[in-house]
Structure formats: C-alpha cells, structure tokens
Amino acid sequence: MSEDHRSMWESLGLDLGAHDALLEVLGKGYQDIYLAQKDRPEGMGYFDFVMSEVHGLRIKELLDEKAAGRKVIGSFCVFVPEEIVRAADATLVGLCTGADFATDEVEKLLPRNTCSLIKSAFGFKLAKVCPYIESADMIVGENTCDGKKKSYEIFNELVPNLYVMDLPQVKSDEGRALLKAEYLRFKEAVEQLTGVTIDAERLKRGIEIVNNKRMAIHRLAALRKADPSPISGLDALLANQVFFYDDPVRFTDSVNKICDELETRIEKGEGVFPKETPRILLSGCPMAVPNWKLPWIIETSGAVIVGEESCVGERGTRNLTDDSWDTVEELMETIVDRYFQVDCAIFTPNPDRLEHIVEMAKTYKADGVIHYGLQFCQPYLMESMPVEKTLEEKDIPTLRIDTDYSMEDVGQLKTRVEAFVELIK
Amino acid sequence: MLKAGIDIGSRTIELVVLEGSQVVESRQADSGFDPLAHAKKLLEGVDHDHIMATGYGRHLFELDLDAPTVTEIKAYAVGAKNLFPQVRTILDIGGQDSKAISLNDDGKVIKFEMNDRCAAGTGKFLEIMAQTLGYSLDQFGVEALKATKEMQISSMCTVFAESEVTSLVAKGEDRQDIALGLHRSVVRRAVGMLKRVSVKEPILFAGGAARNPCMRHLLEEALGVHILVPENPQMVGALGAAILCSESG
Numbered sequence: 001m002s003e004d005h006r007s008m009w010e011s012l013g014l015d016l017g018a019h020d021a022l023l024e025v026l027g028k029g030y031q032d033i034y035l036a037q038k039d040r041p042e043g044m045g046y047f048d049f050v051m052s053e054v055h056g057l058r059i060k061e062l063l064d065e066k067a068a069g070r071k072v073i074g075s076f077c078v079f080v081p082e083e084i085v086r087a088a089d090a091t092l093v094g095l096c097t098g099a100d101f102a103t104d105e106v107e108k109l110l111p112r113n114t115c116s117l118i119k120s121a122f123g124f125k126l127a128k129v130c131p132y133i134e135s136a137d138m139i140v141g142e143n144t145c146d147g148k149k150k151s152y153e154i155f156n157e158l159v160p161n162l163y164v165m166d167l168p169q170v171k172s173d174e175g176r177a178l179l180k181a182e183y184l185r186f187k188e189a190v191e192q193l194t195g196v197t198i199d200a201e202r203l204k205r206g207i208e209i210v211n212n213k214r215m216a217i218h219r220l221a222a223l224r225k226a227d228p229s230p231i232s233g234l235d236a237l238l239a240n241q242v243f244f245y246d247d248p249v250r251f252t253d254s255v256n257k258i259c260d261e262l263e264t265r266i267e268k269g270e271g272v273f274p275k276e277t278p279r280i281l282l283s284g285c286p287m288a289v290p291n292w293k294l295p296w297i298i299e300t301s302g303a304v305i306v307g308e309e310s311c312v313g314e315r316g317t318r319n320l321t322d323d324s325w326d327t328v329e330e331l332m333e334t335i336v337d338r339y340f341q342v343d344c345a346i347f348t349p350n351p352d353r354l355e356h357i358v359e360m361a362k363t364y365k366a367d368g369v370i371h372y373g374l375q376f377c378q379p380y381l382m383e384s385m386p387v388e389k390t391l392e393e394k395d396i397p398t399l400r401i402d403t404d405y406s407m408e409d410v411g412q413l414k415t416r417v418e419a420f421v422e423l424i425k
Numbered sequence: 426m427l428k429a430g431i432d433i434g435s436r437t438i439e440l441v442v443l444e445g446s447q448v449v450e451s452r453q454a455d456s457g458f459d460p461l462a463h464a465k466k467l468l469e470g471v472d473h474d475h476i477m478a479t480g481y482g483r484h485l486f487e488l489d490l491d492a493p494t495v496t497e498i499k500a501y502a503v504g505a506k507n508l509f510p511q512v513r514t515i516l517d518i519g520g521q522d523s524k525a526i527s528l529n530d531d532g533k534v535i536k537f538e539m540n541d542r543c544a545a546g547t548g549k550f551l552e553i554m555a556q557t558l559g560y561s562l563d564q565f566g567v568e569a570l571k572a573t574k575e576m577q578i579s580s581m582c583t584v585f586a587e588s589e590v591t592s593l594v595a596k597g598e599d600r601q602d603i604a605l606g607l608h609r610s611v612v613r614r615a616v617g618m619l620k621r622v623s624v625k626e627p628i629l630f631a632g633g634a635a636r637n638p639c640m641r642h643l644l645e646e647a648l649g650v651h652i653l654v655p656e657n658p659q660m661v662g663a664l665g666a667a668i669l670c671s672e673s674g
C-alpha cells in the first residue's frame with residue numbers, strides 16, 4: 001500500500017495498526033474466495049481493482065471531491081434516495097457493515113444479542129477502521145428495524161453528523177405520506193449541507209445517473225438466466241456490493257462491459273460452472289462486503305447462485321424511478337413511488353416480498369431457494385417461516401439458514417448446503 | 426468388487442465394506458484428536474477397490490485420499506433405505522449433530538433439519554451429562570429408566586445444564602431421576618425437530634444416541650409410535666456411503 005494512502009488514512013483519524021490488520025484479513029479473504037474462482041469474466045478485473053483500492057483510491061477520489069466543495073453522505077440502507085444526493089452533486093456511499101470488528105468494544109454499547117450488521121457498523125466506527133464513515137459529511141441512519149433505530153440513539157454519541165430518517169412500516173396512504181414528508185425533509189437537509197438548491201433539472205439528472213446504474217445491474221441479472229451461468233453468484237454479488245461504493249457513472253460502464261462479455265460467453269455456451277449445475281436463489285438479509293461466507297459455501301458445494309433477493313441485490317435495485325415529469329414536486333412524487341415499492345421485511349404485512357421471491361425463483365430458473373437470515377434479525381427471520389411454507393407449497397425446495405459473521409459454523413453450514421444441493425440435483 | 430464407505434464423525438469413525446450387497450467388513454474407532462490418522466488406521470489391512478467418505482471429516486479425507494464424498498444426510502438416507510426399504514423419516518443423533526430427515530416413497534431426501542452450532546440435543550450433551558452424574562455412557566440410559574420421579578431440566582445448553590445438574594445433586598435429588606429429566610430434554614428437542622420436518626412412519630432412529638434404551642423409550646412415548654432401530658445404529662452412514670460408492674463406480 002502506498003505511503004500516500006497511509007498519510008491519507010492518518011489524516012482521517014484511522015487507527016493505522018487496526019486498519020492494516022483489517023486490510024490483511026480482507027485481502028486474504030478476497031484471495032481465497034474471489035481470486036481462487038475459475039473462469040471469471042475478464043471484466044471482473046475492474047472489480048478486483050476496485051476491491052484492492054476500496055480503502056485507497058476510492059477514498060482519495062472522495063476526498064478530492066470534498067476538496068472541490070462537494071459532499072459525501074454515508075448510508076446504511078437502500079431507503080436513502082440516491083437521486084436526491086446526486087441532484088446536489090454529492091456522493092452517497094454505503095458504510096462498512098460486513099465483518100465483525102472490535103466486538104468487545106461494541107458489546108460495551110450494545111446487547112450481545114444484536115445482529116452482526118449493526119454490531120459491525122459500531123465496530124468499524126469504534127475501531128476507527130472505516131475511511132468512508134470518517135470521510136462522510138453526513139451519516140444517514142434510518143428507522144427500519146428496532147435494532148437499527150434504537151442503536152442510532154447510541155450511534156449518535158459516536159458521530160457528530162448523524163441524520164435520522166423515519167420510515168413507514170405499513171404500505172398505506174398514511175405510510176406513503178410519511179415517506180414523502182421524510183424525503184422532502186431529507187431534500188432540505190441535503191440542500192442545506194451542500195448549499196445547492198435542487199431544481200427539476202438537477203433532480204432529473206440525479207434520477208438518470210441512478211437509473212442507469214440500476215439498468216446495468218438489471219442487464220447483468222437477466223444474463224444470469226442462462227444455463228450454464230456466465231458469471232458466478234459471488235462475482236455478481238460483488239457487483240451489487242460495489243454498487244454502493246463506486247462512482248456511479250464508471251460503475252455503470254464497467255457493469256455494461258462485463259455484460260457485453262457475458263453475452264459473448266452465452267452465445268458460445270460458456271459458463272463458470274458446467275451446464276445443469278444446480279441453481280440457487282439466495283433470499284434474505286443484505287450481504288455487505290466482506291460478508292461472503294454463505295455464497296462461498298454454496299458455490300464450493302456444487303451449486304451456482306443465480307440471483308439475490310436482497311437489499312444488496314434485486315430488492316434494492318429492481319425498480320426504476322420514473323423521470324418523465326417536469327417539476328420538482330412531481331419528480332419527488334415519483335421518487336417516493338419508487339422507494340415505497342421496496343419490500344423490506346420491516347413492512348407489515350409484506351406480501352410483495354413473498355411474490356417477488358417466487359417470481360425470482362421462476363425467472364432465474366432456480367432449483368431451490370436458500371433463505372439467509374442474520375441471527376437476531378427479527379424481521380427477516382420471522383418472514384423466513386412463511387417464505388419456506390409458500391415456496392414448498394409451490395414445490396420449490398427451501399433451506400433456511402440462520403447465521404452471523406463468525407466462521408465457527410462453517411462446517412455445519414457446509415454439510416447443510418451440500419445436503420441441500422444433493423436434494424435439488 | 427469391494428466398495429467401502431467411511432463415516433468420519435466428531436466422536437467415532439465407522440467403516441463398512443460391501444461385496445455386492447453383502448457386508449464383508451465393519452469396523453469402528455474413536456475419532457480422537459486426529460481423525461484423519463485414525464481413519465487411515467482403521468483402513469489398515471482392509472481390502473477395497475473404491476471408497477466414499479461421509480461425516481464431519483469427509484473433506485479432510487477427500488483432500489488427503491482424493492476420495493468422493495457425500496453428506497451424512499444423504500448417506501443416512503441411503504443406508505436407512507437399504508436396511509428398512511419402507512422408512513420415511515430418520516432421526517440421527519450423533520456426536521455433535523442431530524438431524525431429522527424426511528424421505529419420499531423412493532427414499533429420496535425431501536427435507537431435513539439440523540441442530541445449529543451448539544451441542545444442545547446431541548450425543549455430546551448426553552455424554553457430558555452422564556459424566557457429570559458419574560455414569561458411563563452405557564449405564565446412563567439404563568439407569569435413567571429406573572427413575573421414580575419426573576424432573577424438569579430446563580437448560581438445553583450443555584454448560585448451563587451441567588450447573589443445573591450440579592445444583593440438583595447438591596439439593597439431594599436422586600441421580601436416576603435427574604438422568605431421566607436430562608433424557609427427556611433431549612427427546613423434547615428431537616421431537617420438535619422431527620415435527621418441523623415430518624413424523625411420517627416408519628421412523629428410524631440412528632446414530633450413537635439410538636443405542637441408549639431410555640432415548641428409544643422416551644421417543645416412542647413422545648411420538649406414540651413404534652420406532653425402528655438398526656442393529657448397529659452408528660453404521661448407517663458408512664453403509665450408505667458404501668452403497669453410493671458402488672453406484673458411482
């Protein structure tokens with residue numbers, strides 16, 4: 001790692017020793033899980049580079065943007081509307097939540113039976129190892145599950161710039177009105193932070209940038225319908241993860257380039273695994289970098305993942321924002337419409353998600369569904385029961401996995417996943 | 426042609442060799458601290474043309490000896506069907522795992538459940554509780570059946586249950602009664618797992634815990650049906666692997 005990066009991290013207040021340790025673990029994990037894969041598309045080289053510089057060059061870019069007067073906003077959730085952030089020439093980044101870090105420090109602030117994702121967010125902050133959170137001019141917390149909304153009360157004491165966004169829990173007119181009020185309030189807060197007045201033209205441009213990014217991901221997803229699958233689930237997940245970090249325009253181009261390559265592969269009948277490899281749809285909690293444990297177990301157990309029903313996946317990216325309107329008011333309405341369709345498990349009831357899982361299983365020709373629930377994540381664990389029931393009624397085999405970020409259950413998970421793959425073969 | 430199946434579990438290793446459909450060799454050993462070495466030792470002097478590994482240590486074996494592997498879930502299903510062609514449900518309580526497996530008419534696995542990462546409800550739990558009460562593993566079930574009083578053990582965690590047992594002993598409770606209470610708690614958990622999968626008859630009980638007479642008795646009592654137990658309940662996985670090995674070549 002270059003000396004420039006070290007001084008940059010130092011200026012951000014990172015704990016260099018702990019950060020070195022993190023990068024080493026991350027690098028090794030990436031080597032063992034990603035680079036060890038066979039027949040990867042060449043275009044993945046871009047993502048390898050992005051990952052190798054995820055705390056380096058990308059942070060430098062963000063700091064350069066800040067030096068030029070633009071702002072960086074950090075978020076933990078797909079409900080934070082990137083269109084509004086982009087409209088103010090600011091950059092939205094996903095904050096680090098995919099690995100256990102400084103658990104003993106975290107457990108001084110949070111109960112032990114808090115999910116890994118929330119603990120991880122605290123761990124990265126407390127251990128001073130996340131350059132994204134340290135670069136952010138505003139951090140958006142959102143009232144999704146009880147764990148997150150209560151933990152933000154404590155997180156607020158760790159960071160100077162937390163903005164909490166309320167979210168509805170019911171898909172009613174009142175729920176939509178709440179989301180709209182919160183998005184209007186967020187727009188004002190972004191305007192205040194950036195000094196930019198968001199007009200219709202800016203909002204349309206923001207929508208266009210974010211829609212293009214989504215369309216590239218939709219194109220990638222559609223190519224995974226092919227058998228043999230032209231790309232591994234791990235690599236496709238990585239693209240979905242980098243969605244949250246990268247410069248959106250460059251990301252869009254890079255994903256489209258991979259798609260061109262995958263189209264050629266499909267024409268030639270080439271894939272990363274042999275034809276008729278059992279196909280798995282992964283459904284459930286989000287998987288942030290470097291939470292690759294379960295996908296890695298699945299794809300080293302003789303199956304291929306063909307879709308992610310997840311916030312880091314199709315739940316987060318599936319709908320476009322309609323930009324065929326001309327006033328700020330109208331465009332804000334369409335942004336609200338787009339996000340109000342997100343079928344997060346915090347909504348009750350949440351039948352859309354069930355339908356979407358069934359639809360995805362059919363679209364991507366999955367032989368089975370693995371439901372991934374993060375231990376102590378009540379909303380998704382609760383929904384895993386009806387998900388299993390609904391899928392089995394439709395003769396779609398389903399395996400419910402309840403796990404966390406630790407590696408201690410890898411042996412048992414491997415047995416369960418292998419047995420599931422034997423079952424759907 | 427001689428086809429071998431080896432089941433490398435967390436506590437014991439079993440080996441079965443088939444000639445045609447005839448079992449010509451069947452051996453067992455402790456896994457110890459070096460299961461691979463123990464597995465190789467168990468294989469010493471055993472003739473076989475092909476071998477397939479299953480159980481917790483299957484991948485160790487695969488890496489070392491380039492042998493094909495199968496999960497214990499499928500191996501148990503195949504072994505169970507060979508012993509009892511009609512079987513529809515399997516309960517396997519082994520050293521560190523317990524599993525409930527549901528089969529269709531053809532003996533194919535249609536659903537399964539496994540305990541999660543801790544030892545609650547597994548053979549390890551029974552082993553440690555037997556130790557705490559000063560019984561050998563063989564005595565444990567026999568003594569529990571002599572209990573005269575019902576006792577509720579509420580902790581399923583091995584560590585907590587151990588201290589619960591210690592405090593019951595300190596209160597002067599009878600060992601046999603405590604032993605029965607401990608068996609009941611494992612059976613309650615196993616029945617819960619079975620009900621999530623299936624309780625379609627006939628039900629086969631396998632794994633080391635099936636050797637325990639109190640476990641068999643309580644399970645039949647809780648389910649209200651007769652339970653099948655193979656002559657050697659720990660060999661089912663190795664038998665299944667040996668059969669699958671012959672199928673795959």
